[in-house]
Amino acid sequence: MNGPEQPEADDDVQVEVSTLRPGAGVASTSPTRSPFEPRHSPRLRLVRVGAVLAAVLLVLAVVLNSITGGGIARWVRLAPTPTHALVTGEDLFYLLPNPPGVDILLDGHPLARVPLPGHPPPLHLAPGHHVLVWNLHLFPFMPLRCTISIPVAASDTCPLLGVPGTYLPEPAITLHASVPALSSGDAGQLTRAIQSALAARSSTALVQRGEHYFFYQQGQAGGPTRATQPLRAALTYQFLPNAGYPEPCTVVRPVIPCRFPGQDCSQLCTVAQLPDAVAESPTDWVAAAMVSAAWDYATLDGRAVASNLGEDFGLQLAVLRIAWDGATWHVTPILGHTSGLPAADDAVCDPARYSLSQNGTWSFMVTDPPPDGQAQFASDSTPTDGCVAVLDPHPGSDAPAVFLERFGVLLAVNQVAAGSGSGLPLADAAEQQLARQLAAQAQITIG
Secondary structure, eight states: OSOOOOOOTTOOOOOOOOOOOTTOOOSSSSSSOOOOSSSSSSHHHHHHHHHHHHHHHHHHHHHHHTTTTTTTGGGGGGSSSSSSOOTTTEEEEOOOOOOOEEEEEEEEOOOOOOOOOTSSSSSOOOOOOEEEEEOOOSSOOEEEEEEEEOOOTTTSOOOOSSSSSTTOOSSOOOSSSGGGOOOOHHHHHHHHHHHHHHHTTTTEEEOOTEEEEEEOOTTTTTTEEEEOOOEEEEEEEEEETTTOOSHHHSSSSSSOOHHHTTTHHHHHHEEESSOOEHHHHHEEEEEEEEEEEEEEEEEEEEEEEEEEESSSOEEEEEEEEEEEEOEEEEEEOOSSSTOOOOGGGHHHHHHHHHHHHHHHHTTTTOOOOOOOOOEEEEEOOOOGGGGGEEEEESSTTTEEEEEEEEEEEEHHHSSHHTTTTOOBOOOHHHHHHHHHHHHHHOOOOOO
16 A cells, blocks of 8 residues: 555545534534534555554564664665665676677666776676576677675576686676577587597607506506507597586696686687787687597507597597587687697696696695695697606795696606606606607706
8 A cells, every 4th residue: 555545435434524613512413512523434544554564563563673783684675776785796797708799788888897806996786687698609609697785686587607716706696608509500510529629630740669658457447557569550530528627626636627618618618818829819719628539559550559548637628619600610729838828728738737746755745735836747749759847846946847748648758757666657758858849849947
């Protein structure tokens, strides 16, 4: 009830007119009215009773709200505007990166700047209800839309990712354009295109007699094995579109870097900040996919020695350049050290990071390095060349420790890496030269 109700035509309204002068006589043919006789119809009496009860309840709610420090307002909304002060940061959000050709609208207005995780300031939303829309132009993503309120309401549809364990300085709205926004047909075509592109980049190398490679049989732990004859090694990558992990990293044990906070790389992670030389066209989508490496070994006459031997660490990231011509997906892997894009080394170098984390002598350099310590990793465009790792606990004071991870085995390239009981196999002359070559291409000084 917003105001007093006007009498309806069929209400029985009685009006009594009397003089205000005391003692004045009244000439009337009607009997004197009792002061207890109802003056209004039953309908109007209910209106008055309801108004009194509403006023009593309002006063009671205000009193209880003041006693409970605003707690009652969380159960009963006394006004259409929020009745409690916002928690600091409750109205601040980041957005996840999108492929090229995506415009984000907030309440119908394009965002001049997309606030990405790690690149403040975040998006500041005013109190009230808001609508976010993703308009998509270059790729065949389906339209995206979600709602969010300040304070956040149960009816909101924007998915949120909290801060703990994500390296995000503020909560993020995680809706963004990626594989889930494609139709099943387009997603299937893209998956096949990614796998075909990875297969085309498989590489081979010769394992010389006496060199180490990782070997195991079903049900065995396995370990480094010396080749008794030359072997042909082939390295391939399998796309894992349903890996069950967003990235091959763990926040609590930062051995493998977390490159894409809030994204799921089994559904493709968009690279947000690109070096100029990476995207061949402004319409290229540079993304990272979750993959698994596998080694096959055969004699030079083609006899299989071992097949589908995984790395000791089974998940890696592979960076891809993706284009869409309106009918077909085109995918090109970006493998090897790329300035400004450290994730391009991860497909080859993540196993090296993991192997170092398992070494009792050098694990501290990837799990808890000194404040001035440096850990550098580099590969090249041929994955079978392996990854060079250069660990320098105190730059400028001592020579760094140099390692080469190849054929699934971590090798000590110099005496610093082999010392202090590391227990690592020693690289031969050819492997030492390969490590120096990889370091030089990445402009890493190893002395």
